[in-house]
Amino acid sequence: MKVGVIGLGSMGMGAALSLLHAGHDVTGCDMREAARAEFAAAGGGVADRADALPQGIEALVVLVVNAAQTEAALFGPGGAVDRLAPGAVIVSSATMGPDAARALAERARERQLLFLDAPVSGGAVKARAGEMTVMASGSAAAFNAAAPVLDAVAAKVWNLGEEPGIGATVKVVHQLLAGVHIAVAAEAMALGIRAGADPRQLYDVVTSAAGNSWMFENRMARVLDGDDAPRSAVDIFVKDLGLVADMARGLDFPVPIAATAQQLFTAARAMGQGGKDDGFVIRVWQAMTGIKLPGE
Incomplete structure (x- = not known):
């Protein structure tokens, strides 16, 4: 073909x-x-x-x-x-x-x-x-x-x-979950680091327990390695969570968790991290709290 x-x-x-x-x-x-x-x-x-x-x-x-x-x-x-x-x-x-x-x-x-x-x-x-x-x-x-x-x-x-548009709708909903999962994975890892937990042990515990998610397992592995080369960049979720907000607004549907996640990705972009791997939204917490990330 x-x-x-x-x-x-x-x-x-x-x-x-x-x-x-x-x-x-x-x-x-x-x-x-x-x-x-x-x-x-x-x-x-x-x-x-x-x-x-x-x-x-x-x-x-x-x-x-x-x-x-x-x-x-x-x-x-x-x-x-x-x-x-x-x-x-x-x-x-x-x-x-x-x-x-x-x-x-x-x-x-x-x-x-x-x-x-x-x-x-x-x-x-x-x-x-x-x-x-x-x-x-x-x-x-x-x-x-x-x-x-x-x-x-x-x-x-x-x-x-x-009907065209259904595929796009499902992808937007998927991106709501993906973006929120990445943001909360970063928040959890940052909190653990600030509290003094060993980040690699924290990662091992979470990925073997009920609190794990595919995004935590995938993205936080890169954070542990200090590998911010973009497979999917912070900028993508600034855009995609914006699509979530647009679709929800048209339906008079509140999406407060997605909106918060978008603000975190937007903050990372404002810090110059837009082209970095999306898991490095964790640098927002680093900037606010002064934590040291693994590999840095």
Whole structure:
């Protein structure tokens, strides 16, 4: 299958490599020369602009940061839409609000293209293993057209219904939990350090007991190692918890815990930590209390 992947970041690169390993004809698109070079070295085709993708793309995976970037990549000046084959499927995997997903789906329909609202989860490691979780909604035709792509990139594909926007809704709710879990994991670790507990022993106790969460286990392991290289950055949760707030506001639904978590990530960004791994939101507590973090 002739596939394009726009966005060779931590998740997009993994998806593109998984598609390549599955035998598809894959062209990866990214403005960053280093990302293009990595994918080219693996045997994939590359493009530095969306409108430089090969003609006749049958499936286009868009794994950029947000709705605005997705719209620009598809329909903006220099967008990819004219490079798609008639009846091609767009697999829209950026995290965005449901209204934005529905609007993009309508624009695709007007161009007689199929559209799958298909945000993803799993992180860079799962993406490179072809084991992402996909939360998708769209027509049966869109699912059928995207099936070879989904088979290559995902361990689990959730079919959430025929209406675009449902996939985006579920991803926003997921990000509420993910962001809150990271923030509270950092708070717990910081409190333990301030109280004099050995952080590695604290980590071992929590990860063997009922208070554990996947986010505590994953993110606090990096904190213990002093490894703040971004797999998922603080800035992502400033954005995604903002989407939670926007969706909740439209429903007259209070989300006080998510709002508090967003403020903590915003504080970390204000401290210059926006590009660091999201578990290093713990530096907010470090700044307030003067604790020393492991590895620093």
